[in-house]
Amino acid sequence: MQEVIQGRVWTLGDDVDTDGIISGKYLTVIDPDELKKHVFEIALPEFAQGARPGDILVAGVNFGCGSSREHAPQALRAIGVGAIVADTFARIFFRNSINLGLPTVEAKGVRAIFENGDPARIEMRGGTITNERTGVQIHFPPLPTHLLELLEAGGLVEKVRRELAGQAPG
C-alpha cells in the first residue's frame, strides 16, 4: 500500500450493488483478466473500456451491497483501480477488498466533493482526501492499524503466509 494514492476519479451513486459491479452470469469466471472485461456492465458501462490503471472510484453510500462475491473487488483490482472511496461500504465487499490488498476507505461526504474526472489525492494514514481541482479536502478516520497492516502486507494471503511461515515447524 502506498501512503499517498493519487488518481483520476470515476464517480458512482448510492447503493451500487455487486450485481451492478459484476453480474451473476460471470460468477463461474475465475480468471481476473476475463472478469475485468465485464466490470460495471450494469452500474457504469463505459468504465471497462475507459479505465486507466490507478483510477480512483468515488461512490455514495452502501457501495458493494448484495452478495459475497469476491469477483467484484477482484475485477476492480484486475482493471487497475488504485483505491475505492465511498461515504459508506457494505460489509462483505469492504472485507473482500481489503483482503485483496485494494485500498478501501470510508470517508463521509466524499461523494459530494467530486465530479467525474477530477484528480484525487488520498493520504491513507493522515486520513485526508483532496479534490486537487477544487482544493476541497475532507478528513476521514484512518483505517485501524490491523487493516493498514493487512494492506501493507499486500492482502490477507501474504499476511497469513508470513504468519504460517513464522510458526515453528512441528
Place this chain on the structure above:
Amino acid sequence: MSGDGGTHGMTLAEKVLSRASGLDHVVPGQIIEGRVDLAMMHEQGAQTVGPFHDMGALKVWDTDRVVIAIDHWVPASTEGAAVLHRILRKFAAEQHLDHFYDVGNHGICHQILAENGWVVPGDLAVGTDSHTNMLGAVGSVSAGIGPTEMAAVLALGRLWLKVPPTIQIRVHGTLGHGVTAKDLILKVLGEVKTTGATYKSVEFCGPTIESLSMPERFTLCNMTTEMGAKCGVIAPDAKTFEYLAKTAKHSMHPLYADADAQYERVVDIDVDGMPPMVACPYSPDNVRPLPEVAAEQVKVDQVFLGSCTNARIEDIREAAALMKGQKVHAGVRFIVSPASTSIYSQCLKEGLIEVFTEAGAVFTNSSCSACFGGNMGILSPEEVCASSSNRNFPGRMGAKEARIYLMSPIATVATAIRGVISDPREMM
C-alpha cells in the same frame, strides 16, 4: 455475567463473540479474533483453494467443522460451473473434507446447514455466501465472508471480527391469515432500509418472534443480509432445541442477551392488522402493502417460488394448498424450486410436485435456481417477475431492465394463477 466492573451487559451477538474470542466481555467496535465453529463453502469456495495454497497452508484446521454444499449450478449447467465443482471435489478429497453435499445429496448451502444441524446455539459460523445470516435463527452469529477470507479460516480456524452494535427488533401482535414471516421481514426492511443495519447485528425478539416456527425464523434472519447486517440473531428456545435435537452435529452452548444489554436502536413493529407486503423494483427496501400494488394490476411474465429465503417444505406445502386444482395463468411461467433434495423428496411423497406440474408450473431440482440470474429462469429486458427470493436489484435475475417484485410464497401462487400481482388472501 452482566454488570461486572460497571460495564453494561451484552447483547446476544456480543455474547457469542465473547465466547468465540475467549474474552469475558466485548463491546461494539472492538476488534476480536474469533474461533470458528463452522465454515461453509459453496461454489465460491473454488476461489478459496488457490489462496489456501498460496498462504502455504497444508491442512484444514478441523475437517469436521467444514461443510461444502454446491447449490448455484446443480448439476453443472455451464463448463465454468463444472470446473468450479471439480476444483472443490479435488480439494475435498485431498483434505479429507467428507461433509460434501454433492449432486444427488445437494441443496442450498444454508438449508443444508439448517436441516443437518451443522450450526447450533452459541456458534460462530461463516460461509462464502451473503445469506449465511440465516443460521442466526438458531442463536448463532453466522456471517458471510469472501473466498480469500475463507482460505485464512480454513488455515487458522479463526478470523478477525469487529464486534457489531446491535439493533433490537421487537415484534408484537399476531400475523393475520395469509400474512407470513416473509411479509414481516419485508415490513422490517421497509423501516430499517438496506443501509440501516450495515455492519450491525439485528436481534429479533418479542412475543411474535417466540410464536414463529424455526422455518419462519430462518426466513427472518435470512433477509437481515438485505439490511446490510453482519448477522441476524434470535435467542434459542424450546423450538430451537427440538429442531436440532436429532441433528445437532456438535454440543449446543446456548447464550442469551443480558437484561441490561445496550442496543444502538430499538425498533418496535406491531403486526396486528398488517397486510401482506411486497418489495418493488429495484430494491428490497422499496416495500409497499401488497393490496396497494395488487390494485395496480401489475402483469407478470414469470413467477419464482424458491431460494434460501422461502423454499422450505412448509413454504411449498402452503403454496401447494393454494395451487391445488388451479391453473397457472396463460402466458406466465411458474418455476418452483425446493431448497434441498430432502425437501424435494418430501414434496414427492406428499404429492406436491404433482399439484404444481398439473397446474402448469415447472417443478425443478433443488438449487438456487432463478434467484441469482446465472443458471435458469433468466429474465429478458422488459419482463416482470414475482419472486419469493431476496433481492430485486437491477440485473439480479437477468436483464438489468427486468422488474422483480419480492413477496411471500403464497403471494407468488396467487400471482401465478391470476397473471397479475395478487393478494393471496382473496383466494384462501
